[in-house]
Amino acid sequence: MASVLPASNTSMRSDRNTYVGKSFVHVKNPYLDSMDEDVLYHLxxxxxxxxxxxxFGDVKFVCVGGSPNRMKAFALFMHKELRLTDSEEDIKDICAxxxxxxxxxxxxxxxxxxGMGIPSISIMLHELIKLLYHARCSDVTIIRIGTSGGIGIAPGSVVITDEAVDSFxxxxxxxxxxxxxxxxxTELDKELAEEIFNCSKEISNFPTLIGHTMCTYDFYEGQGRLDGALCSFSREKGLDYLKRAYNAGIRNIEMESTVFAAMCRLCGLKGTDTCIMMELVFLLQESCRDGIETTKETAVLSLKQMA
Structure with a gap:
């Protein structure tokens, strides 16, 4: 689990973190408790x-991803896998x-x-973390799922992030x-990454690996692509950069992982970043209820190989 903040840095509402055996979501803002109301504007x-x-008090898992359609599809998929008694028609967008x-x-x-990029996920995480805090949620695991560009790996591979790094x-x-x-x-929870990786061994349809994920502020030049409206480097220089990234242990590139890792770590959330849904299903099913019969029919999100 991610490091628990020292007592001097915990939320002003310290009574929420005194229950034995529970790890509560923290906020690091002393002004929240003096507010008459906390409005989560964008939610x-x-x-x-x-x-x-x-x-939201019973929430144990949070799965986040860039696309609204993808996250709705994931919600419907989990509803089916968990065999909940309510109808799929009852699954409504809470942020409508x-x-x-x-x-x-x-x-x-x-x-x-x-959404896409550090600014967008940062805004959502601020309000999500406050939501989990106000809801008194404990022992929460958060996983980012999505697509990314691969470095030196086959398209369709699954990268489970053990460490998020910047462009350097x-x-x-x-x-x-x-x-x-x-x-x-930006250190992520390595035990969680290993747990998801072990789940992936039950599936042989596509390769899964643990590696570093590089986070950039840009989809085109920042990731060494040659097809943007601007390109200020040569093909050779771009390939050299990607080779150096590969040698540094980086296996994929996206645009959210560093702020995701930093905020999860600071606020006591057990988190990791992965680029596909399949592995999550086994972990979520096992933790949510026992005896589920697993199906392996799910969408595989393709990765675009960059090297």
Missing amino acids: DLGTKTHNLPEM GTDRYCMYKIGPVLSISH FKPRFEQVILDNIVTRS
């Missing part, structure tokens, strides 16, 4: 308008009042879209706060 939720503990994100709750599982191959996330650059660690 269309609030502490006065909604009973967050009643709505806003056009920024979508959110679906399927038993103890939340499926949420985060460093395990860090640099956040500009006021006129300061604050550097935060």
Whole structure:
């Protein structure tokens, strides 16, 4: 599990973290407790308008991904796999009042879209973490699922992230706060990565590996692509960069993992990043209920090989 914050850095509501055997979601903002109401603007939720503990208090797994359609499909898939008694028609977008994100709750599982890039997922994570905090959720596992560009691996491979790195191959996330650059660690939960990897051994249809994931601020030049509106480097220089990335242990490139890792680590969330759904199903089923008969019919999200 991700490191628990020292007592001096925990939330002002310390009573929430005193239950033996439970790991609660933290916030690192002393001003939240002095607020009369906390409005989660981009999720269309609030502490006065909604009973967050009643709505979300049983959440144990949060799966996030960029595409709203993909996360709705994942919600419907989990509903089928968990064999819940309510109808699929009852699965509604909780964030329907806003056009920024979508959110679906399927038993103890939340499926949420985060858009594309660090700014978009950062906004969603701030409000998601506050949601889990206000709902008094404990022992929450969060997993990002999506597509990415592969480096030196076959298209269709699954990369489970053990460490998110920046464009300099460093395990860090640099956040500009006021006129300061604050550097935060991006280490993800290695035990969770191993657990998902072990689940993947039950499936032989596609290769799965654990590796570093590089996070960039751009889809085109930042990832060494030659097909953008701008390209300020040669083909040879781009290939050399990708080879150096591969030698540094990087196996895929996307645009959200560093801030995802940094915020999960700071707020006591057990998290990892992966680029496909199949492995998650076994983990979620085993944890949510016993005796489920697993199906292996799911969408495999293709990776575009870059090297």
